Amino acid sequence: MGGGALADKRRVLVIGGGFSGILAARDLSHDFHVTVVDCKEFFEYTPGILRAYVKPAHFDALSFTLAPVLEKHVGVKFIWGEAKNVDYEANTVSVKQMFSKEIEKVGFDYLIVAAGCNFNFLHKWGESLWFPTIYEDARPHSNWSHIDERFMEGRRRHIMEEYNKIKALNDKSASILVAGAGFIGVEWITELQHFFPKLDLTIIDFLPNCLGPLPKDAQAYCEKYMSSKNIKMHWGIKYEPNSPEFWKKIGLPNGADETYIAWVSRPPTTSCPRTRCPTRARAAAAGS
Numbered sequence: 695m696g697g698g699a700l701a702d703k704r705r706v707l708v709i710g711g712g713f714s715g716i717l718a719a720r721d722l723s724h725d726f727h728v729t730v731v732d733c734k735e736f737f738e739y740t741p742g743i744l745r746a747y748v749k750p751a752h753f754d755a756l757s758f759t760l761a762p763v764l765e766k767h768v769g770v771k772f773i774w775g776e777a778k779n780v781d782y783e784a785n786t787v788s789v790k791q792m793f794s795k796e797i798e799k800v801g802f803d804y805l806i807v808a809a810g811c812n813f814n815f816l817h818k819w820g821e822s823l824w825f826p827t828i829y830e831d832a833r834p835h836s837n838w839s840h841i842d843e844r845f846m847e848g849r850r851r852h853i854m855e856e857y858n859k860i861k862a863l864n865d866k867s868a869s870i871l872v873a874g875a876g877f878i879g880v881e882w883i884t885e886l887q888h889f890f891p892k893l894d895l896t897i898i899d900f901l902p903n904c905l906g907p908l909p910k911d912a913q914a915y916c917e918k919y920m921s922s923k924n925i926k927m928h929w930g931i932k933y934e935p936n937s938p939e940f941w942k943k944i945g946l947p948n949g950a951d952e953t954y955i956a957w958v959s960r961p962p963t964t965s966c967p968r969t970r971c972p973t974r975a976r977a978a979a980a981g982s
Contacts, residue, residue, distance in 0.1 A: 703727050707787060707802035709777045711737055711760045719770045726769035729800065731777050731789055733828035735759055736846040740810075742881050743824055748750055748889035753850055759889070763847035776830055780805065790830070792844065813878070815954040822955060823856060824878065854901050859952075864890035870949035871944070873933045875899035876906065878955030880916050887923045896926040896944055 706722050708715045711732035719728045737758040746753040764772040775791035786799040812820020819832035826843035827836040842848040843907070862869065870893050872883045883897045897904070897920070904920075904927070905913045920927055926945060934940040941949050 704803040705729070705801060706804045706806065707731065707807045709787070709802060710806075710808035710810060711764070711772070712740070712808060712810050715806070716764070716768070718806050718808065719764065720768050723769050725738045726804075729802075730764055730770055731773045731787070731800070732759070732760060733774075734826060734844045734849075735761065735764070735792075736844075736849070738826070740824065740851070744878070744885050746853050747823060747856050748855045748860065748885050750853050753853055757846060757849070759846065764890070766811060776828075803823070813957065815957060816955060824956075826852070834908060835858060846906060860886070862892075863952060867892045867894060869894040869946055869949075871897070871946065871950035871953045872956055873899075873902035874956035875927070875929070876956065877908075879954075880904055881922070882956055883925055884920065884923070885972050886888060887925060896928065896938045896946060896950070897923075898928045898931045898933060898944055900932050901929060910921055 703726050704725040706718075706728045708719050708728065709728045709732075711730050715730055715732070716737065716932075719730050720730050726891070736757050736759050742752065742756045748755060749790050749951065757883055757965070761772045761774065764770050773789060773791060775789045775794075778797060779788040780786075781799075784799075784801075786801050786981050787805070788797045789800050790797050802925075810825060813822035813824045814820050817913055818835060819827070819829065821832065821836060826849050827833055828844050829836065833839055833842075836919075838852055838919070840965050841852045841855070843852055870883075870886060872879045872886075872895070875897050879897055882893055888896055899906075904916055917927065928944045931943060935949075935953070938947075941947055
């Protein structure tokens with residue numbers, strides 16, 4: 695649009711204030727009225743969150759409050775609230791703001807859904823340590839429902855609780871199983887080994903090797919490193935926690951003291967099903 699008159703600008707609504715959401719907001723801010731909606735008040739650098747659980751002070755380097763960055767530096771509007779539903783005919787999103795009991799309609803000409811993904815296919819809401827539990831319907835079912843991770847301080851409190859739990863497990867040389875040997879699983883188990891060397895660590899994957907999509911040299915390098923740190927590896931194994939045979943196969947006949955799921959599953963946009971999108975909304979949601 696080349697910086698046309700203010701009244702001529704179209705409206706872009708971005709659901710999600712992560713990497714893609716912020717990048718889209720920044721790039722579109724000169725030619726569109728952009729609004730970003732996110733359930734939580736902060737940005738979190740997800741690739742670094744694994745280190746925060748073993749070194750909590752690291753969280754400060756991974757996060758910032760969204761409102762001042764988006765509104766003062768990027769020049770777009772920020773709504774701290776949850777996108778509950780999309781009306782693709784009326785081009786509106788139903789949003790429940792953080793400190794309101796009412797649902798309000800936010801209009802758009804173009805919609806970008808950049809809400810990230812979940813990591814635990816065994817949990818109804820895909821809950822895991824790697825992403826804060828922030829959705830209203832999910833929080834009552836959370837394993838840490840006493841913490842409100844929509845606030846930065848709530849997220850920090852959860853990180854401290856998990857750190858203290860791992861520290862206690864390390865003190866008794868407990869057994870830890872990491873299910874999933876992609877880049878998340880491999881990084882997590884090596885972080886655990888580095889900071890808590892007394893843990894008895896095992897990692898598994900259904901594939902015949904770790905780091906499935908990565909080059910063979912990377913796989914071999916990581917397997918060699920984990921072997922040198924006495925991390926037990928089992929490939930071609932399906933995760934079956936209710937099967938005694940499964941635990942025997944991986945050398946933990948009595949089970950693990952703690953299990954971490956490190957598989958990526960589905961996007962957390964259950965209120966905005968992609969199949970209901972008309973063509974234009976579908977293209978916008980894909981970022982095209």
